[in-house]
Amino acid sequence: MPTLFDSLPNRRAIIDRRIVADRIAVLAQESDGDVQAVRVAIVGELRLALEAGREEAARRLTAHPTRGRETVSAFAFLIDQILRLLYDATTHYLHPAGNRSTSERLTLIAVGGYGRGEMAPHSDVDIGFITPWKPTGWTEQVIESMLYSLWDLGLKVGHSSRSIDETMRMAKGDLTIRTALLEARYIWGDRALYEETSRRFDAEVVKDTAKAFVAEKLEERDERHRRMGDSRYVVEPNVKEGKGGLRDLHTLFWIGKYVNRVRSVAELVDAGLLTRQELRQFQKAEDFLWAVRCHLHMITGRAEDRLTFDLQVEIAERTHFAGRNGRSAVERFMRYYFLQAKIVGDLTAVFLAHLDDRQAARGHRYVPSFFRRPKKLDGFILDRGRIALPSDDFFQADPVRLIEIFAVADRHGLAIHPSAIRAASRDAHLIDRHIRKDPRANAAFLDVLTSPRDPETVLRWMNEASVFGRFIPDFGRVVAQMQFDMYHHYTVDEHTIRAVGLLARIEKGDIATDHPLCTGLMDKLLSRRVLYVAVLLHDIAKGRGGDHSLLGADVALSLCPRLGLSAAETETVSWLVRYHLLMSATAFKRDLSDYKTIMDFTDVVQSPERLRLLLILTVVDIRAVGPGVWNSWKRQLLTDLYDAAEEVLRLGHKQNGRREKVEAKQEALQAAMGLSDAVFSALTKRFPESYWIAEPDDILAQNVRHVMAAGKAPLSIAAEVYPQRGATLVTVYAADHPGLFYRVAGAIHLAGGNIIDARIHTMRDGMAIDNFLVQDPFGGRFDSPDQLDRIKRMIEEALANRHKLITRLEARPLPRTRAEAFHIVPNVLIDNKASNRFTVVEINARDRPALLFALANALFQSKVTVHSAHVATYGERAVDTFYVTDLLGGKIESKARLQTLERRLLEAAGAELTEVIERSREVA
Structure with a gap:
């Protein structure tokens, strides 16, 4: 009789159960009846076998880095043998029972993915202990002992212990349990008990519930997709749970198995739910996705299923992808990944279409129906409310119809039957240069693209069918x-x-x-x-x-x-x-x-x-x-x-537009604040014209209130939530002096903030009013009372004592960010033509905590005055722009000074914070 692991090559290289069992028997004999010593010896021997088996499975993946199916089968086979050995050792040496009663029967089953014979390196071992009725003292001892031994082996065990009646009752009421039991597989113990459980599951749980199960699994899938971003094309996909991932393939198998009681994916072909070509696509996608998941587990040493940027680089290298045609190795690897995810999506649609078509003849529908229109449309027909083909060669007779079907779907708000989508995918190669130049085809495509209805959905259908890329x-x-x-x-x-x-x-x-x-x-x-x-x-x-x-x-x-x-x-x-x-x-x-x-x-x-x-x-x-x-x-x-x-x-x-805009802003501000002409005139004369252009009305009002409240104080700091921009507005009103900007930037970093924008204004009376927008280092909220108080205190201390600031910066650990997975060569662009008054300096660098402080510090060391700063981030890349002058207020024209400025900024952009601090000490 064929078994699940018959196709697994050289199984004894993974684990030889007979050899391990013989060693355990010798150790048990040598223990002189000491049960605890026997247990320790059993666990020790199994640990050695487990480690050796894992090394062999890992070696096979290294040798064949895209053969995931063989790897997960190897791990599942290894765990099978460990469980069988442990069961035998526990019932023979630790808790032997001479004449067992009918109640003292126990069977061990694998459930879930493990039941399917698939196990990633750090997946949970999902098992079930089944007893005929209520557990006896002996069965409880065996179960407890086995679980402790499995935990001692370092395995993560998901387990249940139930009677057959309890199993049936819980399976009826819980979709997760029902799905897990759907893939239950006998491992060891009382075989007859397993057979009875399986027979009752089919008769009492599965029978006449297929339609409800399919609806529940599809609803569960849709909810999972929503949680994971509802796209199979997210750049850090979840290989297991994401759209187009392994769980989608498993869902197809669960549905096919529940409806048709098949035992393997290959049997879905005989059931009419997949063609042989679709089966090959299924197996190829599954093999690759499993390989990626196994690499994730092995690299991280844990059950990691998210394909993050740093892991993408390493897996691309492990799977031997190389850069080519302007694409890096990691981009080519990820493109292949997304193409496999697309195949999973295509298979899902086709599978459900097959299922729907097969059941329609019996008067059942397993897929929700769409609105139906009883009319023909440009030669296409309607199949229960969806556009379908009148014949299988309809596209071949006139390939322009490959475009027109999507235009018809958009025009009438209809869905396209999955079988028509499959035919479009099959015939997309018919779109050649003649079809691309056909006026009908181009008009139909432009109608879809510029549709006032829902062009996104129809274009996505077109893309899934490969018609978009061919046209x-x-x-x-x-x-x-x-x-x-x-x-x-x-x-x-x-x-x-x-x-x-x-x-x-x-x-x-x-x-x-x-x-x-x-x-x-x-x-x-x-x-x-x-x-x-x-x-x-x-x-x-x-x-x-x-x-x-x-x-x-x-x-x-x-x-x-x-x-x-x-x-x-x-x-x-x-x-x-x-x-x-x-x-x-x-x-x-x-x-x-x-x-x-x-x-x-x-x-x-x-x-x-x-x-x-x-x-x-x-x-x-x-x-x-x-x-x-x-x-x-x-x-x-x-x-x-x-x-x-x-x-x-x-x-x-x-x-005159600029002057009018300034006057309009000033008039609106005066009216809003109710200030007299004399007071307001004296106030406005202190601010440069650029200030009125740069700041929005609400910040103008906040700054004016701040300045008036400060009076003649040399320093005033405010920090308040600024919801319009999703950040905290920090305003510093202080006597202007060299280094003001970099010290404030350092203090904000010390307080745990990250500057996302900065507007620096030098007033005509020698004061400065600087506005900073601040978030936490990960783009989150920075607005608790403690945070606001801390940021004000840190700025005040930094402006009073520069050396104390540097000491504190040196002691503060920098948080690690995801941007560290990327290598970005810093670049400095200095432009004296972009402004009539200022030298414009733009720095491109990898984003990191305290980057703005490092750059501002370099500008201070270069003896330039910063008039405004503009901070932009694009993922891992930061682009910081400064409008600067020399200390006399002129552009920086000297070639030598420009070269020194560029060098210092490049060093700051690529240096660690400790290096910046050391240079600060040298300058001081």
Whole structure:
């Protein structure tokens, strides 16, 4: 009779049960009846066997790093033999029973994944002890002894001990228990007892409950997907629980086994739920995913299932992926991973379609039905409310239908039958250059892309069917293309499709609260389809080894005419792709109160229409990066830039828009605070014009109250929650002096804060008013009363005693961050043309705690004055920009000084905090 591990090669190299059993027998004889000594000897012998078996299984994975199935079978086989040896030793040497009664029967079963014969290196050992009725004294002794021995072996054991009746009762009421028992497998003990349990499970639990089980498992799967981000294309996927992971494959097997009582995945073919080709895809994806999970466990030494950035690099190396064609080894490895996850998704859809079709003839449906329309649509037919094909060769007869089916689905709000999706995947290769040039096909595609309904869903269907990448080959190159950084949460194709969906939601007004400006601008656009095509193409050239904006602009010039866009529309799309990063770079890295910043920006944009298009493209691009990336702070900065640029671009406002804006802000502030003309005039004369441009109205009011309350005090510090930007606003009003900025930055780090933005203003009377936005080092809240008090106290102490600050910084341990998995070469850009008054210094470096302090300290050592600082982070990459002058207020022109400044900043960007502190001592 075939057994589960028959295909496992050279099993005795993993563990030879006969040899180990003989050794235990000898040790038991030598113990002279000392039960405790026997137990210690048994555990010791089993530990040696367990360690040797694990080493052999690990060696096999190293030799064949993508054969996960063999590895998990080896670990499961090893545990089987350990359990059998322990059961025999326990019942023979520790708790022997001469004439057992019918009650003193016990069977040991494997459940869950272990029952399936699959076990990752650090997975739990899920077992069950079954007794015929209530446990007897002997069965309780055996169970307790075995569990203690397993724990002594260092195994994580998930166990249950129940009678057959209890097992049936609990299986009926608990889906998790029912699923675990569905895969129950006999290990050792009373075989007849196991057979009776299995027979009763089929008769009492499974019979006539298949429909309910399928519905519950699908609901459970959907909830799990929501918890894990609801996308199989997240850049740090969970190999076990994530969408497209192992659990999805297991769910298919559970459903097939429950409905058809199959014993293996291969039997799903005979049941008609998978074809032989689909079975091969199932086994290939499962083999690879298991290999990845085993590598995760072995590298970390624990049950780790999340494929984090640092582990991706190591597993890519272990599995022998190499860099090629502009893609690094880790990017190629992750692209392969995502393609396997996509196959899992495809198999899920096809499997459920097979199940649904088979049951429909019997009057049952296991998959929720959709709205039905009793009409034919462009040659397609309806199958219970879903678009289906009238014949299997329908696409082959006219491949343009491969595009049209998605346009029909969008136009009528219908789902596509999984069998039609499968046929589309099969026939996608029919899309050749002739089909790509066909006007009908391009019109249908453009209808889907610019749909006022739900283009995101339909484009995702098109992508899952491989039609998208075949019709737009440049898009096919970024399918499953990972961006190896902490900023982007999704693959390039998933990011792009999400961006299109966000654009559609903004146009419909669904998220007007989050994006009031963009929602209002959509109605003013002269050509909305230009914007949709630009969103589609903005990242299409990623992974080619060059500037994706420039390369993407060239793609747009060749693709847009094919889609039916005019020459003017094509030029605008190409421009948008070329400059799709310009607005965010200007808003987040430059001083918007500097008039030349706005003029340089508008010199590139040139027209109000392009400004509107660029703003909306920028917003959907940022928001589609992933959850938590978009915030009110970024919205405010982009709005400020848009307003300032629009002021310049509108005819008649180029000369006086700035002055009018300052006066309008001052009038609104005076009215809000109820100050007399004399008091307010004296106050406004103390602030430079740039201050009024830089700060929003609410911060202007806060700063004025702060300054008035401080009176003639040399130092005043305020810290309060600033919910509009998801941070804490820290304001320092102090006599201006060299080093003020770097000392405040160091104190904020000491207090446990992380500066996300800084605006530094030197007043005309020699005072300084500096505003800092602060979060915790991981982007969380920094607003408890203790935190606010501590930050004020630390700043005050730092400004009073610099050496005390350095000593404390040296003693404070730095938290380790995920950014340490990335190597980023620091880069310093110094620009004397970006501003009329200031030298603009931009530093790109790996983000880390106290980075801003290190950079500010280097600027202080270089004897320059910082007038404003702009802090932006893109995942692991920090981009900090400073507007500086020399101590006399002029630009830094000397070549030697610029070289020294660049060198010090490069050292600070790449140095550890201790090195920065040492240099501070030397300068002091």
